[in-house]
Amino acid sequence: MTTMRAAFVQDGALTLRTDYPVPVPQGEEVLVRIRLAGVCATDLELLRGYKGGFRGVLGHEFVGEVVAAPSAHHWEGKRVVGEINVGCGRCSLCHRGLGKHCRQRTSLGIIGRDGVFADYTLLPVHNLHAVPEHVPDEVAVFAEPLAAAYELLEQANIGPGQRVTVLGDGRLGLICAFVLAQTGCDLTVIGRTPEKLALLAGTGAQTVLSSPDTLDRLADDPADIVVDATGARDGFFTALRLVRPLGALMLKSTFADRVHDFDLSRLVVDEITIIGSRCGPFAPALAALASGAIDPRPLIHAEYSLEHAAAAIARAGEKGVLKVLIRP
Secondary structure (H helix, E strand, C coil): CCEEEEEEEECCEEEEEEEEECCCCCCCEEEEEEEEEECCHHHHHHHCCHHHCCCEECCCEEEEEEEECCCCHHHCCCEEEECCEECCCCCHHHHCCCHHHCCCCEEECCEEECCCCECEEEEEHHHEEECCCCCCHHHHCCHHHHHHHHHHHHHCCCCCCCEEEEECCCHHHHHHHHHHHCCCCEEEEEECCHHHHHHHCCCCCEEEECCHHHHHHHHHCCEEEEEECCCCHHHHHHHHHHEEEEEEEEECCCCCCCCCCCCCHHHHHHCCEEEECCCCCHHHHHHHHHHCCCCCHHHEEEEEEHHHHHHHHHHHCCCCCCEEEEEC
């Protein structure tokens, strides 16, 4: 087989290609057949011009099967998920273990590397993580966004006695809440949709609907840590209202819009720590999925075939919709 189907993006428009070349592994790369992929808010933002736009095959959340691994044959036949960033391996950041921040990096379906809304994709073998046999594809496909949520625990010491607020009840906000609830912190999640917030029942998190009165009340008793997972520019300003002096803002939102005319002295006077938070560790994410400590399947709203990738992405952008999956 020399060609495959792929959801190709150019100039902000997505087209299903049926004649796209099947990629050929080079060096330590392996060829992965995509079993299931997830639509992320970042995919939607790339179509809106995030990071200057994207040209190539979209998508970075996946579970697949290794079909060719010339440099590591023992991986062939294994079901895998994968870390999305590929550093150059030569620069000082890569040598310091910071390859996901390499200035020459490629990122699966985001920067300079074809993604997973296709029949096949390529990743270096060291980016792969084997999926336990008993974990279904519909669970394993959440490994990458769940790992991103676990990055919060890598970046801040969060535990009992701390008051943490998650702002946003979308895909990533809920997943962050699932992870934070495991720490025993005093967790509040602010959202706009009762049905979404209801998915946190049983986690121990307090859920509140966003309103001017609610935000005023929470601002009067600010949290130690606020996680902005709104995916919107205004989320940053709301989060800043809700964090106490000497507290921390952890920013999960990636969006094409920019924050203008911001008074930085506000951060200085209140001595606020700003923490950008992106990709994270796969090991605890896979462990939580394998043990059943976190079951993300209630977040799935719809599944589409690859032929209907454009419809899947449009559906993911509709108000109130959580995770949309694409099955090649």
